[in-house]
Amino acid sequence: MRIGELAARTGVSVRSLRYYEEQHLLPAVRSSGGHRHYPEPAVHRVALIQHLFSAGLSSRTIGELMVHIDAGVSTPEARSRLIAERDRIERQMTELAEARDRLNEVIEVSYDPDAGCSFRPGPA
Amino acid sequence: MRIGELAARTGVSVRSLRYYEEQHLLPAVRSSGGHRHYPEPAVHRVALIQHLFSAGLSSRTIGELMVHIDAGVSTPEARSRLIAERDRIERQMTELAEARDRLNEVIEVSYDPDAGCSFRPGPA
DNA sequence: CTTGAATCTTCCATCAATGTCAGGTTCTAG
DNA sequence: CTAGAACCTGACATTGATGGAAGATTCAAG
Numbered sequence: 001m002r003i004g005e006l007a008a009r010t011g012v013s014v015r016s017l018r019y020y021e022e023q024h025l026l027p028a029v030r031s032s033g034g035h036r037h038y039p040e041p042a043v044h045r046v047a048l049i050q051h052l053f054s055a056g057l058s059s060r061t062i063g064e065l066m067v068h069i070d071a072g073v074s075t076p077e078a079r080s081r082l083i084a085e086r087d088r089i090e091r092q093m094t095e096l097a098e099a100r101d102r103l104n105e106v107i108e109v110s111y112d113p114d115a116g117c118s119f120r121p122g123p124a
Numbered sequence: 125m126r127i128g129e130l131a132a133r134t135g136v137s138v139r140s141l142r143y144y145e146e147q148h149l150l151p152a153v154r155s156s157g158g159h160r161h162y163p164e165p166a167v168h169r170v171a172l173i174q175h176l177f178s179a180g181l182s183s184r185t186i187g188e189l190m191v192h193i194d195a196g197v198s199t200p201e202a203r204s205r206l207i208a209e210r211d212r213i214e215r216q217m218t219e220l221a222e223a224r225d226r227l228n229e230v231i232e233v234s235y236d237p238d239a240g241c242s243f244r245p246g247p248a
Numbered sequence: 249c250t251t252g253a254a255t256c257t258t259c260c261a262t263c264a265a266t267g268t269c270a271g272g273t274t275c276t277a278g
Numbered sequence: 279c280t281a282g283a284a285c286c287t288g289a290c291a292t293t294g295a296t297g298g299a300a301g302a303t304t305c306a307a308g
Binding site for chain 2: 089097100103104
């Protein structure tokens with residue numbers, strides 16, 4: 001399929017798809033005239049890329065993972081790279097949970113104005 | 125305390141602390157000569173700011189939350205703002221979990237090369 | 249063929265947090 | 279008082295994903 005259709009089907013802008021190619025995340029075959037053509041599985045691949053992007057991975061990191069994935073992830077090095085990245089994501093989740101808890105503290109205190117503490121300068 | 129000490133105690137760069145002030149996240153009182161001075165609770169406040177930053181909140185958003193927090197978060201609007209932000213964080217956590225699961229799929233497949241599928245072009 | 253839609257490439261712009269450098273001022277220990 | 283450390287402001291650079299415009303070319307449908 002062509003880039004416009006892929007964009008429509010994935011919800012990713014044409015601009016971004018070209019960027020993904022530039023970053024070696026998403027190869028495309030070219031027509032004689034130079035237009036990009038994608039195989040059906042590209043839809044799935046873009047979805048994966050998007051997931052990794054929204055998990056905060058950089059295009060560089062995603063590119064490295066993709067190399068491993070495309071190669072079949074057979075080597076122990078590749079596997080440990082993937083595992084490392086997964087662990088990084090889990091650490092990030094912990095971080096988020098922390099932030100959420102902090103916000104919850106603030107929210108709960110807001111129901112009980114007498115409970116002081118906190119970071120605010122305050123008159124005391 | 126002065127900015128250098130606050131930086132040392134929080135692990136945040138002096139540059140960033142100045143930026144936080146500029147963004148109205150972290151007020152400072154000024155000495156007659158113009159040097160910033162921070163009260164003890166600033167340490168805690170910086171920690172909170174850092175948590176929110178690493179949760180992906182923008183300085184703009186953090187600033188808005190801080191206003192509510194400093195005001196005592198009494199109004200329903202303030203509370204719903206905080207709750208909305210907490211929910212956004214939880215959605216982000218879901219996103220991360222999704223990405224982690226995707227990676228885990230890839231990792232598991234890597235132990236069992238015959239299990240095909242996936243996004244890679246492949247000779248088939 | 250012709251024509252209009254889709255694509256191509258190449259730039260330049262943006263946003264946000266932070267780094268860094270320069271040149272000047274303040275603070276503090278001796 | 280004085281030297282040197284710490285601080286001040288202001289400016290510019292950076293990184294990364296994306297947006298957007300311009301001008302040329304290709305594709306597909308009639």
